[in-house]
Amino acid sequence: xxxxxxxxxxxxxxxxxxxxxxxxxxxxxxxxxxxxxxxxxxxxxxxxxxxxxxxxxxxxxxxxxxxxxxxxxxxxxxxxxxxxxxxxxxxxxxxxxxxxxxxxxxxxxxxxxxxxxxxxxxxxxxxxxxxxxxxxxxxxxxxxxxxxxxxxxxxxxxxxxxxxxxxxxxxxxxxxxxxxxxxxxxxxxxxxxxxxxxxxxxxxxxxxxxxxxxxxxxxxxxxxxxxxxxxxxxxxxxxxxxxxxxxxxxxxxxxxxxxxxxxxxxxxxxxxxxxxxxxxxxxxxxxxxxxxxxxxxx
Numbered sequence: 001x002x003x004x005x006x007x008x009x010x011x012x013x014x015x016x017x018x019x020x021x022x023x024x025x026x027x028x029x030x031x032x033x034x035x036x037x038x039x040x041x042x043x044x045x046x047x048x049x050x051x052x053x054x055x056x057x058x059x060x061x062x063x064x065x066x067x068x069x070x071x072x073x074x075x076x077x078x079x080x081x082x083x084x085x086x087x088x089x090x091x092x093x094x095x096x097x098x099x100x101x102x103x104x105x106x107x108x109x110x111x112x113x114x115x116x117x118x119x120x121x122x123x124x125x126x127x128x129x130x131x132x133x134x135x136x137x138x139x140x141x142x143x144x145x146x147x148x149x150x151x152x153x154x155x156x157x158x159x160x161x162x163x164x165x166x167x168x169x170x171x172x173x174x175x176x177x178x179x180x181x182x183x184x185x186x187x188x189x190x191x192x193x194x195x196x197x198x199x200x201x202x203x204x205x206x207x208x209x210x211x212x213x214x215x216x217x218x219x220x221x222x223x224x225x226x227x228x229x230x231x232x233x234x235x236x237x238x239x240x241x242x243x244x245x246x247x248x249x250x251x252x253x254x255x256x257x258x259x260x261x262x263x264x265x266x267x268x269x270x271x272x273x274x275x276x277x278x279x280x281x282x283x284x285x286x287x288x289x290x291x292x293x294x295x296x297x298x
Contacts, residue, residue, distance in 0.1 A: 114139035119147050126175075127152040135159040146172040153179065161185045167217075168194040178204040187211045193243070197223035208232045212241075219243040219269070224250045234258040238267070244296075245269045250276035256284060264291035271295050 116139045119125065126149050137160065144150060145168050153176065166186070170176065171194050179202065186192075192212070196202065197220045205228060212218075218238075222228065223246050231254065238244075244267050248254065254277060264270070273296035274282050282297045 112136060114141075115143045116141045117143070117145065119144050119150075121146045123148045125150055129154045130158050133158040135161045138162050138164050140166045140169050142168040142171060144170050144173055148172060149175055151175050151177065155181070156183050158184070160189075162188060164188055165191045166195050167191045168197065170196050170199055172198040173202075174198055174200045176202050178202070180204075180206040182206050182209050184210070186215075188214060190214050191217045192221050193217040194220040194223065196221060196225055199228075200224055200226050203227050203229065205231060208235065210236065213237040214240060216240055217243040218247050220246045220249070222248050222251055226250055227253050229253050229255065231257060234261065236262065238262045238264065241267055243267070243269050244273050245271040246275075247273045248277060249273070252277055254278070254281055256281070258288070259285055259292075260288040262289055262291065264289070267291075272298065 113136050115133075115137060119128065120142055123146070125147055128144070128147075128150065130153075133155075137158070140160070140163055144153065150173050153173075163186070166189055170179065173196075176199055179196075179199075184207075189212070192215055196205065199205075202225050205225070215238075218241055222231070225248075228251055231251075244264075247270075248257070249272055251274075270293055273292070274285055275296075275298055285292060286297070
């Protein structure tokens with residue numbers, strides 16, 4: 001039987017999919033595993049698929065929903081994903097909708113620049129706690145998008161100084177009740193399009209300290225946030241905003257909104273911006289700022 005070329009195969013085939021060093025060690029020193037995998041095979045693709053099946057731990061959940069696996073401080077690379085009350089822990093750079101998880105703690109290394117779609121469509125997750133996320137992150141596009149069961153998310157430890165897009169970040173999170181983003185530094189963000197779109201259960205949204213001076217699109221930002229009763233956007237700088245279409249579409253629980261300081265000179269599309277909102281609410285908005293066009297209220 002040929003000796004496995006673990007260093008070559010795992011470095012080039014499994015890079016960015018699994019924690020290479022850990023699995024390399026397992027394959028090198030576990031003779032029983034080598035036999036099960038038939039390491040002499042020449043079909044690298046087949047080898048890759050088989051080693052994934054063999055080395056990915058099966059998740060075991062218990063009834064207690066409140067305990068998280070402890071995080072090892074010495075682990076310093078990749079995403080650290082700790083499955084709720086599992087007897088296993090995994091270190092990976094991804095998560096899939098097939099992962100049977102109820103809660104997650106995640107430690108994000110400062111080498112990671114993008115969290116785009118990290119939890120996309122993980123409909124089984126009810127709670128997420130980001131315990132560390134350094135300033136390397138630049139992309140939060142759709143990070144929690146369509147996490148339809150997500151009721152609790154703690155992003156207070158996230159450093160967002162270099163983030164450029166938050167587009168669709170919480171899109172479709174229809175079970176979220178509250179989000180506090182006052183720790184977010186948004187000075188470099190250019191897109192907030194669809195950021196809270198479809199958060200139909202959201203009642204408490206804290207974004208008072210948002211710096212929107214570089215934002216160009218706020219289209220669909222609060223689309224169908226139908227239970228949102230109050231929202232503070234009085235500090236929004238809209239000088240560079242081009243798109244506001246559907247921004248507050250069907251936010252029919254809003255009673256008041258301070259838009260009098262909105263600068264609308266560069267806005268090219270505000271279609272249906274307040275469509276579906278209460279008539280009394282729409283009148284208040286019209287009286288605050290005459291820059292809004294009639295198409296925004298139909």
